[in-house]
Amino acid sequence: MKTRFVSEYLLEQLASWGVKRIYGVTGDAILPWMDAMGKQTQIEFVQCRHESAAAMMASAEAKLTGRPAVCTATSGPGTLNLLNGLADAHMDRVPVVAITGQVETQKLGGDYKQYVQQEPLLSAISHYSTLVAHPEAIGPVLQKAFMIAATRKGVTHLAISKDVFGKWVSSPVVNVLPEVHHQVRAQRIELEQAAEVIERAKKPLFLAGTGARSATRHLAQLADQLGAGLLLTLGAKGAISDSHPAVLGGLGEGGSKAGLQALWDADLLVIFGASWFPRSHIPAELPLIQIDENPEAFHHDPKLVPVTANVEEAVTFLQKRLEQKKPDKNWRSKLMQLHQQFWQETENLIRQSEEEQVKPETLLARLGQITPPEAIVALDTGEHTLWFNRAFRAMRQVPLFSGKWRTMGYALPAAIAAQLNEPEKEVVAIVGDGGLLMNVGELMTIKERGLPIKIVVVNNGTLGLEEVKMKQSGYEPFGTQLENPDFVQLATAFGITALRARTVGELMEKLNELFELPGAALLEVVCTAPTLTRLKQDFIFQNQA
Incomplete structure (x- = not known):
């Protein structure tokens, strides 16, 4: 019977089930796995700048494909950083398998660096979480994690002790999984x-x-x-x-x-x-x-x-x-x-003179006019998300977003996963200024991998949705204002071509230029303060008047 290290077995088994890439950040407790990852070509390792982004990428891939996606991180802080992206997959019911490192078996339960019991941490956002402390356990638990993620459409998790990665395993690679029945027969x-x-x-x-x-x-x-x-x-x-x-x-x-x-x-x-x-x-x-x-x-x-x-x-x-x-x-x-x-509602919303500063609804409406019909549009969470729904006139575009979890910082990681999975399609990331700075390091991931993503930054110097909600609730906005860097210079520092539009007159010119540029490019649009109104209340008021 063929024997191999657990780290090698993991990669062979995942590849046989159709896994094309693993998103993650290298760390001490997964170094043996990273070593094996670098010596094979079947699975691509997508090196991210933050584990939260890695989990968001896996979640986005699962949303696009419907198949289990995989992310990885080291023990302790690496695992905890995954939680935000894994929660997105859990809340939106998509299959993600997280494989994390854990301290060596002899250190389990002790007072060691980067040790925390991982299974309780993930219990609220996963259908299955277990620790692998023996090499012969890897085959059954990996299959169980993969099958539960696929059938229950959610998160599963394996924590593997660092020393286990380097131990021999005789478990055979299973090429055919039991058939997954997603379809529910109606009564x-x-x-x-x-x-x-x-x-x-x-x-x-x-x-x-x-x-x-x-x-x-x-x-x-x-x-x-x-x-x-x-x-x-x-x-x-x-x-x-x-x-x-x-x-x-x-x-x-x-x-x-x-x-x-x-x-x-x-x-x-x-x-x-x-x-x-x-x-x-x-x-x-x-x-x-x-x-x-x-x-x-x-x-x-x-x-x-x-x-x-x-x-x-x-x-x-x-x-x-x-x-x-x-x-x-x-x-x-x-x-x-x-x-x-x-x-007609959109046309009424976006009536602005050429000299005016761009309203967010004008930006989203104009973006809808120029975005290719087959594009994937990755959305961050914020005021601009609601304006996308109201003002962007979609044809066949596919929106990719954080649904029930609604985390900020989602658009860049999601756009990366979308471009890797759909390399022939145009991918557009619509990002708020607050959301961009949460995962700004992934600009380097985009540059490093040569991904031709078009990034539109809505820069209005505030956490717009929070500002709107505070005002609507009768509060004085506090903790919402943002002092932002020069986003054009910031993108340029990452090696990404960058543009800026300040007025309505500049907007279409810069949008056209953005989509004509080869490779990754970023357009910062300096927008007005938030303009979102209460749709239902306005509707009722107008009908009662």
């Missing part, structure tokens, strides 16, 4: 119940989430068949073009007034693959149907009909089951008007 009775409710509705409205992206072509057909309007969460944005006549924008503070009006007028909302949505923006009396393959996603609501099903299967069933239903002509006419209103 016919639940689908029939949903179909009956939809059949009675005269003014139906659909909400598509991330879980509906693979079914959006059929979902758009179903909406046309039934005369239903379409709302898209941030995760579904771009899956159906904003120009589609049924699309009315998003939901929540990143949504549209047209979408809110449709919700107030509708007699049914059918939710496809959206595990989170702002319930407060939906009228309390509106009946709901929620279709999702994950029962944990269902909202506790007396007016909700839950359907546990794969979204694509459910949509196909409803297309056939409701083929005799005729759309309501008056509702369809109303939706056409609302679509035009939705399209």
Whole structure:
């Protein structure tokens, strides 16, 4: 039987399961693994500048591919630095396997440098976490970690004692994993119940989430068949073009007034693959149907009909089951008007003279006009994220973002993972000034790997979303103002071509220049103070006036 070091076995086994790259930062407790990593070519090691960014990259890769992604770090501070990115994967339910170093077996439980018991630390954000203290344990626990991550769509973790990496193991490499069944078979009775409710509705409205992206072509057909309007969460944005006549924008503070009006007028909302949505923006009396393959996603609501099903299967069933239903002509006419209103909302928002300083909504709207249709757009968390949802008119672009966890500093790591996984596609990172400085070291990762990512920095000198929320809550903004470096000089120091736009007149010129530049490039846009308003409150006020 072939024997090899645990460090070598790990790489052979992961490669046989299709792992192409591992994101991480070298450290003392994983040095034997790093040595083995450098002597093979099957798996690429993506050297990051911070472990949090490495975990974010793994999370982003898992979001794009649906397959388990891998990150690594040393013991102690390295492991703890992973937690932020791993929490993003956990909250957004994507498969990530974290492999960390631990102190030598004889030091476990003692008062040694960089020792902390890792399993309790990860218990809140993982489905499985264990310590490998014997070489022959590596095969079974690695397979278990990989399978749990894939089937439960979440984080798993192996801590491996440093001395174990260098010990011989006789476990065979398993080339074929047990088949992973993601698809949930719907209960016919639940689908029939949903179909009956939809059949009675005269003014139906659909909400598509991330879980509906693979079914959006059929979902758009179903909406046309039934005369239903379409709302898209941030995760579904771009899956159906904003120009589609049924699309009315998003939901929540990143949504549209047209979408809110449709919700107030509708007699049914059918939710496809959206595990989170702002319930407060939906009228309390509106009946709901929620279709999702994950029962944990269902909202506790007396007016909700839950359907546990794969979204694509459910949509196909409803297309056939409701083929005799005729759309309501008056509702369809109303939706056409609302679509035009939705399209006009952006134009009303971005009316600025050429000499004015750029508003964030103007930036996002103009960026939408120039971003290639097939691009991947990595978003940071902040005011600009909501303006992206409101003002960026998507065609087929894929947004990549921190959904429920909403960590700042996400865009650069996510863009790196996207470009590595989709090298032929344009990748754009939209980053706030606060978010950029949280993971600014990854600019060097971009330069080092020659990744042609286009970075747009929204520089308004503040943590904009926090400033807006403090003002809306009646507080005096404090701890939100930022003294920023010169971002053009900063990017240049990293070897990245950089531009700046200060006025509306300069904006399109610089955006065009940004996308024409070869390789990585950064555009700093000096924006106005935050401009975000309370969408729902404004809508209600205008309707009561």
